Amino acid sequence: MQLLNDLLNIQSVSGDESPMKKFLINLILQRMQSxxxxxxxxxxxxxxxxxxxxxxxxRTAVFAHMDTIGFMTRYHDQLIAIxxxxxxxxxxxxxxxxxxxxSCKLKNIDGNxxxxxxxxxxxxxxxxxxxxxxIHEGYIQxxxxxxxxxxxxxxxxxESLKDGWVVFSTYEEHGGGSxxxxxxxxxxxxxxxxxxxxxxxxxxxxxxxxxxxxxxxxDKFIPRRSFINKVIELAKNSKVAFQLEVEDAGGxxxxxxxxxxxxxDWCFIGAPEDNVHSPNEKVALYDLECMIDLYKYLMTHL
Amino acid sequence: MQLLNDLLNIQSVSGDESPMKKFLINLILQRMQSxxxxxxxxxxxxxxxxxxxxxxxxRTAVFAHMDTIGFMTRYHDQLIAIxxxxxxxxxxxxxxxxxxxxSCKLKNIDGNxxxxxxxxxxxxxxxxxxxxxxIHEGYIQxxxxxxxxxxxxxxxxxESLKDGWVVFSTYEEHGGGSxxxxxxxxxxxxxxxxxxxxxxxxxxxxxxxxxxxxxxxxDKFIPRRSFINKVIELAKNSKVAFQLEVEDAGGxxxxxxxxxxxxxDWCFIGAPEDNVHSPNEKVALYDLECMIDLYKYLMTHL
Amino acid sequence: MQLLNDLLNIQSVSGDESPMKKFLINLILQRMQSxxxxxxxxxxxxxxxxxxxxxxxxRTAVFAHMDTIGFMTRYHDQLIAIxxxxxxxxxxxxxxxxxxxxSCKLKNIDGNxxxxxxxxxxxxxxxxxxxxxxIHEGYIQxxxxxxxxxxxxxxxxxESLKDGWVVFSTYEEHGGGSxxxxxxxxxxxxxxxxxxxxxxxxxxxxxxxxxxxxxxxxDKFIPRRSFINKVIELAKNSKVAFQLEVEDAGGxxxxxxxxxxxxxDWCFIGAPEDNVHSPNEKVALYDLECMIDLYKYLMTHL
Numbered sequence: 001m002q003l004l005n006d007l008l009n010i011q012s013v014s015g016d017e018s019p020m021k022k023f024l025i026n027l028i029l030q031r032m033q034s035x036x037x038x039x040x041x042x043x044x045x046x047x048x049x050x051x052x053x054x055x056x057x058x059r060t061a062v063f064a065h066m067d068t069i070g071f072m073t074r075y076h077d078q079l080i081a082i083x084x085x086x087x088x089x090x091x092x093x094x095x096x097x098x099x100x101x102x103s104c105k106l107k108n109i110d111g112n113x114x115x116x117x118x119x120x121x122x123x124x125x126x127x128x129x130x131x132x133x134x135i136h137e138g139y140i141q142x143x144x145x146x147x148x149x150x151x152x153x154x155x156x157x158x159e160s161l162k163d164g165w166v167v168f169s170t171y172e173e174h175g176g177g178s179x180x181x182x183x184x185x186x187x188x189x190x191x192x193x194x195x196x197x198x199x200x201x202x203x204x205x206x207x208x209x210x211x212x213x214x215x216x217x218x219d220k221f222i223p224r225r226s227f228i229n230k231v232i233e234l235a236k237n238s239k240v241a242f243q244l245e246v247e248d249a250g251g252x253x254x255x256x257x258x259x260x261x262x263x264x265d266w267c268f269i270g271a272p273e274d275n276v277h278s279p280n281e282k283v284a285l286y287d288l289e290c291m292i293d294l295y296k297y298l299m300t301h302l
Numbered sequence: 303m304q305l306l307n308d309l310l311n312i313q314s315v316s317g318d319e320s321p322m323k324k325f326l327i328n329l330i331l332q333r334m335q336s337x338x339x340x341x342x343x344x345x346x347x348x349x350x351x352x353x354x355x356x357x358x359x360x361r362t363a364v365f366a367h368m369d370t371i372g373f374m375t376r377y378h379d380q381l382i383a384i385x386x387x388x389x390x391x392x393x394x395x396x397x398x399x400x401x402x403x404x405s406c407k408l409k410n411i412d413g414n415x416x417x418x419x420x421x422x423x424x425x426x427x428x429x430x431x432x433x434x435x436x437i438h439e440g441y442i443q444x445x446x447x448x449x450x451x452x453x454x455x456x457x458x459x460x461e462s463l464k465d466g467w468v469v470f471s472t473y474e475e476h477g478g479g480s481x482x483x484x485x486x487x488x489x490x491x492x493x494x495x496x497x498x499x500x501x502x503x504x505x506x507x508x509x510x511x512x513x514x515x516x517x518x519x520x521d522k523f524i525p526r527r528s529f530i531n532k533v534i535e536l537a538k539n540s541k542v543a544f545q546l547e548v549e550d551a552g553g554x555x556x557x558x559x560x561x562x563x564x565x566x567d568w569c570f571i572g573a574p575e576d577n578v579h580s581p582n583e584k585v586a587l588y589d590l591e592c593m594i595d596l597y598k599y600l601m602t603h604l
Numbered sequence: 605m606q607l608l609n610d611l612l613n614i615q616s617v618s619g620d621e622s623p624m625k626k627f628l629i630n631l632i633l634q635r636m637q638s639x640x641x642x643x644x645x646x647x648x649x650x651x652x653x654x655x656x657x658x659x660x661x662x663r664t665a666v667f668a669h670m671d672t673i674g675f676m677t678r679y680h681d682q683l684i685a686i687x688x689x690x691x692x693x694x695x696x697x698x699x700x701x702x703x704x705x706x707s708c709k710l711k712n713i714d715g716n717x718x719x720x721x722x723x724x725x726x727x728x729x730x731x732x733x734x735x736x737x738x739i740h741e742g743y744i745q746x747x748x749x750x751x752x753x754x755x756x757x758x759x760x761x762x763e764s765l766k767d768g769w770v771v772f773s774t775y776e777e778h779g780g781g782s783x784x785x786x787x788x789x790x791x792x793x794x795x796x797x798x799x800x801x802x803x804x805x806x807x808x809x810x811x812x813x814x815x816x817x818x819x820x821x822x823d824k825f826i827p828r829r830s831f832i833n834k835v836i837e838l839a840k841n842s843k844v845a846f847q848l849e850v851e852d853a854g855g856x857x858x859x860x861x862x863x864x865x866x867x868x869d870w871c872f873i874g875a876p877e878d879n880v881h882s883p884n885e886k887v888a889l890y891d892l893e894c895m896i897d898l899y900k901y902l903m904t905h906l
Contacts, residue, residue, distance in 0.1 A: 015826035045797070048828055048867045072822065072850060075810030080852040082826065123810070123848045124821035124832070171862075174826050180865035193347070206377030206425070217426035218374065222317035222384065222476050224350055228426070244425045246374060248382040258473075261482035261563075261865075263350045495649070508679030508727070519728035520676065524619035524686065524778050526652055530728070546727045548676060550684040560775075563784035563865075565652045 001135070003027075003155070007148040008133055011095070013070035013126040014082050014174040017049040020066045020151075024051055024168060027155070036160050042185070050178050051168040053158065058190045060302045061165035062295065063179070063253045064154040064198040065172035068144045069277050071106070071113065071127045077120070079106065079113040079127065083173030086278035087113055092130035097122040103130070129279040138210070138285050145273055145281040146200040147172070149288055153198045153270075156292045157299060164299050165192060172199075172253055179256035187262050194227060194302055196295065197254045197268040200283065201245060207272045209284040212241025213291040216268035219250040221258050227265035231298065238297040241290050243272070269294060303437070305329075305457070309450040310435055313397070315372035315428040316384050316476040319351040322368045322453075326353055326470060329457070338462050344487070352480050353470040355460065360492050362604045363467035364597065365481070365555045366456040366500040367474035370446045371579050373408070373415065373429045379422070381408065381415040381429065385475030388580035389415055394432035399424040405432070431581040440587050441511070447575055447583040448502040449474070451590055455500045455572075458594045459601060466601050467494060474501075474555055481558035489564050496529060496604055498597065499556045499570040502585065503547060509574045511586040514543025515593040518570035521552040523560050529567035533600065540599040543592050545574070571596060605739065607631075607759070611752040612737055615699070617674035617730040618686050618778040621653040624670045624755075628655055628772060631759070640764045646789070654782050655772040657762065662794050664906045665769035666899065667783070667857045668758040668802040669776030672748045673881050675710070675717065675731045681724070683710065683717040683731065687777030690882035691717055696734035701726040707734070733883040742889050743813070749877055749885040750804040751776070753892055757802045757874075760896045761903060768903050769796060776803075776857055783860035791866050798831060798906055800899065801858045801872040804887065805849060811876045813888040816845025817895040820872035823854040825862050831869035835902065842901040845894050847876070873898060 012020035025043055028051070032038050039053040049066070069083030071093060081087070089108040093115065096102055102125070104117035115121065129143035142148075154166050165186055171177040186192060201207065207214050215235060217228055235242045257266040271287035314322035327345055330353070334340050341355040351368070371385030373395060383389070391410040395417065398404055404427070406419035417423065431445035444450075456468050467488055473479040488494060503509065509516050517537060519530055537544045559568040573589035616624035629647055632655070636642050643657040653670070673687030675697060685691070693712040697719065700706055706729070708721035719725065733747035746752075758770050769790055775781040790796060805811065811818050819839060821832055839846045861870040875891035 015822070016829035018830055046867055048869075049830075074850040074852075075808075080850065124850050126829075171826070175862075177825075177862040178867075180863060181867045184865040204377075218317070221479075222473070225318035225428075226320060226351075246376040246382065246426050248376075258477075258479040259482060261486040263348055263480075263483045265350075506679075520619070523781075524775070527620035527730075528622060528653075548678040548684065548728050550678075560779075560781040561784060563788040565650055565782075565785045567652075 004148065004152050005133060007151055008142050008144060009131055011128050012066055012068055013128055014067040014171050016126055017066045017170045021049040021051060024066070028053065035158055037162050039158070048178060049170050050182055052182065052185065053166040054190055055161045055166070056163035058163055058165045058192050059194065060299060061167055061186060061192045061195045062154050062157055062198050062299065063167045063169055063195060064150040065147050065169045065253055066151060067170050067173050068128065069173045073115065073121045073123060073125045073127065075123065077114045079115055082126065084277055088278070091279060093127040094130050095125055095127040097125045102127065132279060139282055140285055141280055141282040143279040143281065145283050146276065149200055149283060150198040150270060153291050153295055157295045160296060161299055165190070169253055176253065176256050179253050180260060183257065183260050183262055183264070192264060195257050195264055195266040196298060197252045197266060198295065199252050199268060199270045200273050201268065201270050202250070202276055203272045203274045204247070207243045207245050209272065209274070210286055211243050213269060213287055213294050214243050214245040214272050216245040216247070219247045219252065219268065221251060221255050223254065223258065223266050228267055231267045234298055234301050235294060238294060240294045240297060242294060306450065306454050307435060309453055310444050310446060311433055313430050314368055314370055315430055316369040316473050318428055319368045319472045323351040323353060326368070330355065337460055339464055341460070350480060351472050352484055354484065354487065355468040356492055357463045357468070358465035360465055360467045360494050361496065362601060363469055363488060363494045363497045364456050364459055364500050364601065365469050365471055365497060366452040367449050367471045367555055368453060369472050369475050370430065371475045375417065375423045375425060375427045375429065377425065379416045381417055384428070386579055390580070393581060395429040396432045397427055397429040399427045404429065434581060441584055442587060443582055443584040445581040445583065447585050448578065451502055451585060452500040452572060455593050455597055459597045462598060463601055467492070471555055478555065478558050481555050482562060485559065485562050485564055485566070494566060497559050497566055497568040498600060499554045499568060500597065501554050501570060501572045502575050503570065503572050504552070504578055505574045505576045506549070509545045509547050511574065511576070512588055513545050515571060515589055515596050516545045516547040516574050518547040518549070521549045521554065521570065523553060523557050525556065525560065525568050530569055533569045536600055536603050537596060540596060542596045542599060544596060608752065608756050609737060611755055612746050612748060613735055615732050616670055616672055617732055618671040618775050620730055621670045621774045625653040625655060628670070632657065639762055641766055643762070652782060653774050654786055656786065656789065657770040658794055659765045659770070660767035662767055662769045662796050663798065664903060665771055665790060665796045665799045666758050666761055666802050666903065667771050667773055667799060668754040669751050669773045669857055670755060671774050671777050672732065673777045677719065677725045677727060677729045677731065679727065681718045683719055686730065688881055692882070695883060697731040698734050699729055699731040701729045706731065736883060743886055744889060745884055745886045747883040747885065749887050750880065753804055753887060754802040754874060757895050757899055761899045764900060765903055769794070773857055780857065780860050783857050784864060787861065787864050787866055787868070796868060799861050799868055799870040800902060801856045801870060802899065803856050803872060803874045804877050805872065805874050806854070806880055807876045807878045808851070811847045811849050813876065813878070814890055815847050817873060817891055817898050818847050818849040818876050820849040820851070823851045823856065823872065825855060825859050827858065827862065827870050832871055835871045838902055838905050839898060842898060844898045844901060846898060
């Protein structure tokens with residue numbers, strides 16, 4: 001779990017994912033020689049802060065977003081949200097501006113957000129939840145499991161992947177914007193027919209802790225049914241524990257595949273979490289294991 | 303009206319349009335020899351559940367969406383909407399899961415939707431309005447006139463079309479998603495400058511039954527005025543009865559043309575209906591005739 | 605200021621920008637010989653009502669939208685909004701239909717909008733704010749400073765520009781739709797890495813009159829931080845007065861760059877105005893000067 005620990009301690013708020021990009025590039029360069037297949041890595045300014053890995057002859061891509069929700073300083077100690085964070089009064093926030101590191105508390109006064117740092121923070125500074133990782137009785141609890149577990153899952157898939165794309169995207173928590181150019185690059189270089197969204201979903205009255213990874217039949221958006229049926233059929237064959245999710249809200253990188261100019265099927269598959277978008281996101285380790293196992297199976301059999 | 307009757311009896315909820323695709327492919331293969339021009343048909347997995355017909359040298363495309371609104375089962379007898387269906391308590395719904403056919407009633411309890419089927423229905427099962435077609439005193443009344451009449455109109459246009467695309471799209475009722483790849487294919491193979499959206503609109507205080515097909519100057523979105531003026535000018539020359547529509551809500555496949563990376567003009571033209579998105583949608587047969595006549599005229603003269 | 609005066613007196617509501625297009629094409633043809641570099645001009649039906657100017661070897665593009673907010677006539681003297689105009693009762697509106705010129709007042713009855721013109725106005729007629737330009741004590745006040753000042757700025761940039769695109773877009777006030785095809789053309793002909801949005805922003809508690817042009821760190825959408833940092837660094841070097849803006853609402857042509865299939869960085873830079881989207885928009889002339897100076901600097905140094 002050292003890798004997961006490292007991932008959870010990097011700041012990477014939407015729009016400013018360069019620290020995570022740098023960490024992942026280093027990690028991939030160190031590890032790729034030990035993977036079953038050595039991928040081509042595409043990165044650099046022409047891909048902004050994204051990373052693409054191409055293994056063999058891809059049929060399917062795995063997308064994991066690197067960014068997180070957070071806050072940005074405005075004027076007069078005001079904060080505004082990046083993505084949709086929980087904004088409980090007293091939450092500890094951290095960041096840095098040109099004057100140095102910042103550690104402060106969130107003040108929520110009737111829905112208006114402020115920080116209590118003793119000095120003014122430079123306009124437009126990103127703040128994140130202070131990290132506090134707890135592993136206990138089969139659960140992991142921390143800030144930003146969404147989507148560090150999705151990134152972790154994607155890296156585990158890399159170890160044995162023969163054919164496929166593994167892609168680390170940006171901006172997902174705040175409306176997206178990297179998926180369109182990532183898809184264009186993929187489709188013009190080694191096109192795919194299908195995509196899996198490696199991300200974290202919600203515990204609900206139908207999807208619970210410890211019952212396996214969730215396969216989403218729909219969220220706010222509806223993927224093509226014939227592909228979902230194929231994924232469910234394979235999941236049954238895999239013997240990995242899974243739960244079927246049906247929601248009418250929420251979105252993911254899958255949204256941008258749905259609306260892209262490419263006929264690519266997509267399916268969101270991820271472990272469910274409690275306390276979504278808070279510093280106390282909670283996931284059952286068993287569900288994370290199932291997620292990794294199902295991805296490995298699907299990337300071989302799809 | 304046998305064709306229209308057949309179209310109205312096929313289930314084709316957004317995301318699961320394959321039954322309608324199969325029906326239309328069979329129909330087109332049977333009929334295309336009797337059409338004035340035999341089109342090329344593009345279909346298959348690379349087009350998901352869509353169908354494109356290319357006649358001669360296209361300048362204009364007709365788009366008709368194949369999908370309908372409906373409901374999806376969630377957990378504990380809950381239903382969630384697909385698109386924006388009317389949800390009146392007691393409405394009859396039909397569908398099928400792996401255990402067999404389903405016929406049940408919609409229960410609307412303070413806006414929360416349930417079904418009353420005696421057994422649990424599998425998660426993620428699509429349900430549609432039970433069909434009840436009534437033709438009486440110049441009106442047709444049924445579920446899903448939106449957009450089976452638009453599909454019917456497109457098929458009638460095929461009979462005498464010399465040059466143009468006729469395209470059957472998917473997902474329209476639930477945010478879209480097939481138009482971008484359909485447009486890309488069209489623009490890279492036989493590009494167009496203009497598009498007509500063959501769909502059904504609303505009876506309002508300015509657009510009424512029996513006064514002809516509606517030409518929409520705008521809905522939530524605003525097409526380019528110079529093209530709308532050209533369409534209106536031609537409509538006047540055609541001697542077909544039409545009404546001008548001006549709305550600030552509602553959308554269609556035209557939205558995705560507006561936001562596509564192609565400079566393609568678009569205009570929504572369709573008969574108006576009452577009881578929108580309910581099992582009792584109602585259209586004047588005269589307005590449907592006008593719709594067909596105007597499309598035939600425009601596809602020749604645009 | 606004659607040029608600015610002329611720009612402010614042309615009607616160009618979203619969807620009907622052809623009058624502004626014609627004016628600009630004439631103006632550009634007259635002036636381009638006196639510019640430091642003579643650009644290629646791309647215009648005509650394949651670009652709808654947009655205009656693109658290519659100077660030298662572009663690295664960066666300036667986008668200025670030509671359209672404005674306004675109103676459209678519906679049925680029975682009703683009006684509906686185009687974009688998000690202020691709708692104060694009694695506001696003077698002007699327009700024209702086939703029966704002749706129109707001058708009337710806006711009636712706002714509990715949020716429902718009407719006109720008081722003595723005769724019926726043809727359905728779908730565009731109405732704009734009556735223009736009233738006031739220059740006084742260092743301020744300009746008028747309707748449609750947003751975005752005639754952005755267009756004016758772009759034209760001033762043309763005078764000395766060596767390398768870059770200057771692009772006049774349409775539909776921006778009503779959801780957009782020209783940016784995708786403009787970007788496609790640019791990227792396929794003389795691609796760019798970065799874009800500046802020449803548009804007008806809001807006076808707020810952090811951005812005030814007379815303190816220089818605003819550089820937006822974010823609005824509803826969040827551009828990539830590493831690019832914003834680069835722009836701010838250059839702005840400091842330029843010695844031009846500027847203010848940093850941080851908002852969580854509002855959008856611009858930048859939104860469509862963010863969601864385009866091209867990895868192009870963008871930044872909104874514009875003078876702030878008071879009385880937004882009303883007939884009395886107000887901008888400090890000093891801030892407009894700073895805007896022009898900063899654009900000239902950035903287009904050289906980016």
